Amino acid sequence: MLALDANEGVVAGDVDGDGTIDLVAGRNWFKGGDWAARPLRNIDDWNGYVQSNGDYLFDVNGDGRLDVIAGSFLPTEVFWYENPGDESLRLGKQWPAHLLKDTKKSQNEGQLFEDIDGDGRPEWIVNSWKKDCPMMVYRLVESSSVDAADSSNEKAENETADASDGNAKYTLVGHALGETANGHGVAVGDLNGDGKTDVLVGQGWYQQPESNPWTQPWIFHADWDLHSSLPMIVTDLDQDGDSDIIIGKGHDYGLSWWEQTGVDESTGKLNFEVHEIDSSYSQPHSLAWVDxxxxGNKDLITGKRYYAHNSRDPGGTEPPCLYYYTWDQKTKTFTRHTIDEGHVGCGLQIVAQDLNGDSKVDIAVAGKSGTYLLLAK
Incomplete structure (x- = not known):
């Protein structure tokens, strides 16, 4: 265990530039090797949570060092925390906070930070638990080109780029994929096989336009109504040429994979056959898909988001757990393997990569059962 608080976000990267991977988890960063907690930022406690719903690394000011970008559940601002450099990191100083964007949007379940338009730069993809909230994606736009970017689609959402302080090279410019279809759960992937990255939410999925994705709304397909994980996993699991989905019920029992079986000719909806993976524990809120x-084959990593709703969910007081599942292509089934039971659970993010340089995939998680580092043997 590295720390114990209500933080549920964690990310990995070389923040001090020494060539080893470090961890960032809420209020602290942990130097690779000794893994001692070092201060990064203050976060307010709120109703059993902390006011932060994930950590993301990006060089916001172009100085060659990784900074932290973080949003929150209720506050509408997205802040970036400036990497203070060698001496301040050595002395354990906190990272200066700067406003990146006031989205004016609250009730945010979480976000993804992934490139969905193919320009090599990640987008800030925000998911709301409220079904009728606009589905917003924010592009990282160079500050010098903000005026041109604002002329694209921001009028409908009254989105203008904030003047970020801290000498930021980038700012966030928003685009509403749709005005009223959102809901708990988010994923990205090419769901319909047209070569474009689509966005999945709790109520269905947004189809990326053939061209100019930031100048128009995206077509919404109400093909399901779920309270799902962040993220869901989009992958051709059964290798039949179309995309399937792996879905956890974030606040209930249930982990399943959805086999895509074609398109309903009468309605145009994608058809899926649902296969149960595991229903023995609740709150598989976060999923990772990695070998x-x-x-050579990717595996599914997930576990219980311990006290996700402060014990109010079904099974909310049951012990935390963390598992991985191997996929058998011949039988089209998953087999569960235990990583930990009784101590380690999940939060909102799972890190799965080599963290100590031994070429094996390690795991880091942060949740209300603690921030943990699990090194592969």
Whole structure:
């Protein structure tokens, strides 16, 4: 265990530039090797949570060092925390906070930070638990080109780029994929096989336009109504040429994979056959899809988001757990393997990569059962 608080976000990267991977988890960063907690930022406690719903690394000011970008559940601002450099990191100083964007949008479940338009720069993809909230994606736009960017689609959402302080090279410019279709759960992937990255939410999925994705709304397909994980996983699991989905019920029992079986000719909806993976524990809120055991095939990592709703969810007081699942292509089934039971659970993010330089995939998680580092043997 590295720390114990209500923080549920964690990310990995070389923040001090020494060539080793470090961890960032809420209020602290942890130097690779000794893994001692070092201060990063203050976060307010709120109703059993902390007012932060994930950590993301990006060089915001172009100085060659990784900074932290973070949003929150209720506050509408997205802040970036400036990497203070060698001496301040050595002395354990906090990182200066700067406003990156006031989105004017609250009730945010979480976000993804992934490139969905193919320009090599990640987008800030925000998911709301409220079904009728606009589905917003924010582009990282160079500050010098903000005026041109604002002329694209921001009028409908009254989105203008904030003047970020801290000499930021980038700012966030918003685009509403749709005005009233959102809901708990988010994913990105090419769901319909047209070569474009789509966005999945709790109520269905947004189809990326053929061209100019930031000058128009995206077509929404109400193909389901779920209270799902962040993220869901979009992948051709059964290798039949179309995309399937792996979904956890974030606040209930249930982990399943959805086999895409074609398009309903009468309605145009995508058809899926649902296959249960596991229903023995609740709150598989966060999923990771990575080759954990080194056999060349990706594995599913998930576990219980301990006290996700402060014990009010079904099974909310049951012990935390963390598992990985291997996929058998012949039988089209998953087999569960235990990483930990009784101590380690999940929060809102799972790190799965080599963290100590031994070429094996390690795991880091942060949740209300603690921030943990699990090194592969």
């Amino acid at each position: 954990l055991d080194g056999d």
